[in-house]
Amino acid sequence: MFKNRRLLLLEIIGILLAFVWLVPFYLMVVNAFKTKRDIFADTLGLPEEWTWDNFVQAFVQLGFIKAFGNSLFITAVSTIIIIICSAMAAYALSRNKSKLSTVIFFMFVAAMLIPFQAVMIPLVSQFGQLDMLNRSSLIFMYLGFGASLSIFLYHGALKGIPESLDDAAKIDGCNKFQTFWYIIFPLLKPMSVTVGVLNVIWIWNDYLLPSLVIGGNGTETIPLQLFFFFGQYTKQWHLALAGLSISILPVIIGYFFAQKQIIKGIADGAVK
């Protein structure tokens, strides 16, 4: 009896906290349905009259379909490249026990300590001088910034895959690349999910790097569009909140379908 009452209390506390956690989303969504005057009159309550106008206007002003496509393209391509290239590199490093290999691995790990701001200015100016501030360069940069953590994670996972598998594949006539692609890479799938989740969340939401590399050239991602949009509509909260709600929607839908993988991926990524 005592134990149940304690659990009930915890359950209630948990649910109350969950409500607190959701309040910001509630405020964003209900106010996005209000007119400008309505927000001013009553910020906390439900709208007197639900209006979709804000959403329509924000959707058009944001160029949402294009921005969504750009975000999707950049995130998907970068993540796939990071997954394949990092897994290959980690495989090579884990199967070569020489000093040089250890040094290279250490360099990748050490690169995780370098904050983006430390290299941002020379990087942008160097690419700018070569006239290469474009989408392909952005994807290449994501590989450079994302590889360290990904290699580190794959390297850990590869320790659990016995080298006798490599030998068996070799005897069966596989070359190195075939061994990797047909034997090792499929075994790394759980780690690939983790690496994928971490990189998708990072790249999808990234603002500073794309603002410096692809700002103003027509391939803007959602965060960039949102920033311009917000600048234009300062203090026009009804439109701004509608824009924010639209931008969040794809993420919430994605989360709804893949929450198990996402939470597991985050846990594995942080803990290893």
Added chain:
Amino acid sequence: MKNRDLSFWLFLAPVLVAILVVVIYPLLTGLYYSFTNWDGLRISKFVGLDNYIKLFHDKEFGDAFWFTIKFSIAAIIVINIIGLGLALIVTQHIKTSSFLRTVFFMPNLIGGLILGFIWQFIFTKAFASIGESIGIEGLQGWLSTTETGFWGLVILTSWQMAGYVMIIYIAYLQSVPEELIEASQIDGANRFQRFRNITVPMIAPAFTVSLFLTLSNSFKMYDQNLSLTNGGPFNSTQMVAMDIVKTAFTENSMAYAQSKAMIFFVTVAAISLLQVYYNKKKEVEL
């Protein structure tokens, strides 16, 4: 694979090239630029330590640095207490456990820029509205003072990251063996003693991971800073990352901004290394 195998280098090539071009080369050239009068395109003079000396007397940079340190300390404490608390709640045998995890974790998936804008609305509009209806003066004018801007950032970051460290604490809490808990129960340990003497030492690595993550994330924070306060009022809530970006791309003082960036790099790297070292040592002792 051997060092002289072509396949070894082919497998490494893409990431090696990317990291050298994107991270290592800019870092090394950046270090060099910080000793010159580089304007983003060319260098006409080697100025030695001038940029660093100037930086030492730069009040704006000093303020930003101090603000970042204060913010990081507050954020780390709040995030980890809430995160551990949430983890302790959802690892009990309650029915809503997985629903709660989903909710608490949700803010992490959304970018700092968007979250900052949402909270800007909450602090400036919703807070004022609540304050008016229940008559609390202190809820008016949030984000218009340094103090409220500071706590605004702490609240936003805690709301966002508590769910993240919760996931880390959960992973470790679940790996505490049941037998240990049972044994301590038989020995007559109460709930608090069990937590203090069994759970805390067993999840020591979770503290390493969480503290490290929250520290480096708070210290390097930019997006939330930009969208919530944009450094205002009067640059008093501007953090180091934002100061560097502004010096470089608004004021166009490239070499000077790069010297700030180098100090930022050394600090971030030193904190990270120190913390990992310290926590590893502690884990062994326990």
